[in-house]
Amino acid sequence: MDNVKNKAGFTLVEMxxxxxxxxxxxxxxAGLFATSLKAQRSNLAVEESLSQTSYVLEYMSRALRMxxxxxxxxxxxxxxxxxxxxxxxxxxxKFIKFDYSQNYDACYEFxxxxxxxxxxxxxxxxxxxxxxxxxxxxxxxxxxxxxxxxENQNNDIQPRVVIVLNLAGRENSQLQIQTTxxxxxxxxxx
Amino acid sequence: xxxxxxxxxxxxxxxxxxxxxxxxxxVTSSQLTAAYLAQEGIEIVRNIRDSNxxxxxxxxxxxxxxxxxGSGNPDFRLDYQSSSFPDNNxxxxxxxxxxxxxxxxxxxxGNNTIFQRKITITKSDPNVLNVLVEVSFxxxxxxxxxxxxxxxxxxx
Numbered sequence: 522m523d524n525v526k527n528k529a530g531f532t533l534v535e536m537x538x539x540x541x542x543x544x545x546x547x548x549x550x551a552g553l554f555a556t557s558l559k560a561q562r563s564n565l566a567v568e569e570s571l572s573q574t575s576y577v578l579e580y581m582s583r584a585l586r587m588x589x590x591x592x593x594x595x596x597x598x599x600x601x602x603x604x605x606x607x608x609x610x611x612x613x614x615k616f617i618k619f620d621y622s623q624n625y626d627a628c629y630e631f632x633x634x635x636x637x638x639x640x641x642x643x644x645x646x647x648x649x650x651x652x653x654x655x656x657x658x659x660x661x662x663x664x665x666x667x668x669x670x671x672e673n674q675n676n677d678i679q680p681r682v683v684i685v686l687n688l689a690g691r692e693n694s695q696l697q698i699q700t701t702x703x704x705x706x707x708x709x710x711x
Numbered sequence: 712x713x714x715x716x717x718x719x720x721x722x723x724x725x726x727x728x729x730x731x732x733x734x735x736x737x738v739t740s741s742q743l744t745a746a747y748l749a750q751e752g753i754e755i756v757r758n759i760r761d762s763n764x765x766x767x768x769x770x771x772x773x774x775x776x777x778x779x780x781g782s783g784n785p786d787f788r789l790d791y792q793s794s795s796f797p798d799n800n801x802x803x804x805x806x807x808x809x810x811x812x813x814x815x816x817x818x819x820x821g822n823n824t825i826f827q828r829k830i831t832i833t834k835s836d837p838n839v840l841n842v843l844v845e846v847s848f849x850x851x852x853x854x855x856x857x858x859x860x861x862x863x864x865x866x867x
Contacts, residue, residue, distance in 0.1 A: 683751075699747060
């Protein structure tokens with residue numbers, strides 16, 4: 522009898538205890554793995570929205586700094602302005618800037634089209650209009666504001682544009698960005 | 712016992728690693744906001760200098776750095792609407808946190824944000840303003856900073 526008992530490896534109780542401990546540890550590890558996958562996914566989403574945001578802000582602020590005054594109302598609705606919110610819509614901005622790809626001035630506009638930030642430029646030489654998206658569909662922009670100060674040449678205030686970007690990426694990532702740009706061309710009235 | 716100890720240590724270690732990564736992502740997002748707020752600080756001071764240049768044509772007695780205190784004393788009072796530094800219209804709380812009114816980071820209305828923007832302007836030379844902007848924020852006990860510096864010259 523004793524021999525038989527010794528040969529049998531584990532009792533039922535030992536097996537149950539062993540399996541229980543094993544499964545508890547296994548479920549903890551599995552849970553950890555699931556959490557890290559989720560974290561990884563949200564990190565990637567945040568990273569993507571951060572890089573898109575910094576790209577679009579650099580792009581826009583560089584363009585806005587280099588704006589030229591409109592002296593013939595060919596782009597803006599009034600002569601002698603540097604910037605204009607299209608139709609008084611603060612989520613849109615229009616201005617003239619030199620377009621290096623065409624080697625001529627163009628009328629630029631930044632606006633929001635269905636949550637995507639879009640640039641349109643109309644050549645002041647040929648009148649040809651081209652548009653391009655500056656952000657992808659993954660980046661949902663909740664709010665875009667261009668606040669103008671001193672945009673008219675008939676004051677001694679150098680034009681200033683405040684850019685506000687409020688966006689939601691995937692996985693509930695939220696980001697509020699604000700920056701201000703001062704036009705580089707001095708706003709001397711002409 | 713030994714096996715359980717090793718497994719537990721490993722699991723806890725891995726878990727805290729993941730938690731830290733999440734916090735860092737949060738810090739990175741705020742760092743981007745802070746960087747642009749710092750840039751705003753520099754641009755506003757530059758804008759005041761350029762506006763002085765426009766004004767000096769009709770008011771020849773105006774100093775090129777009028778309204779910009781180059782005392783070297785750090786001050787938090789400046790926002791996107793400011794036309795002088797320090798801006799006396801700017802009323803920040805005792806902790807100098809920038810406020811957020813639903814659209815703008817500003818110094819009058821809204822709830823406090825986590826950001827503080829300290830600006831120090833030193834006049835190292837009668838023709839040079841040394842502008843130092845330091846935006847700091849605290850996340851989960853850790854304080855982070857973005858520091859930007861620019862020299863503005865009397866070039867007219």
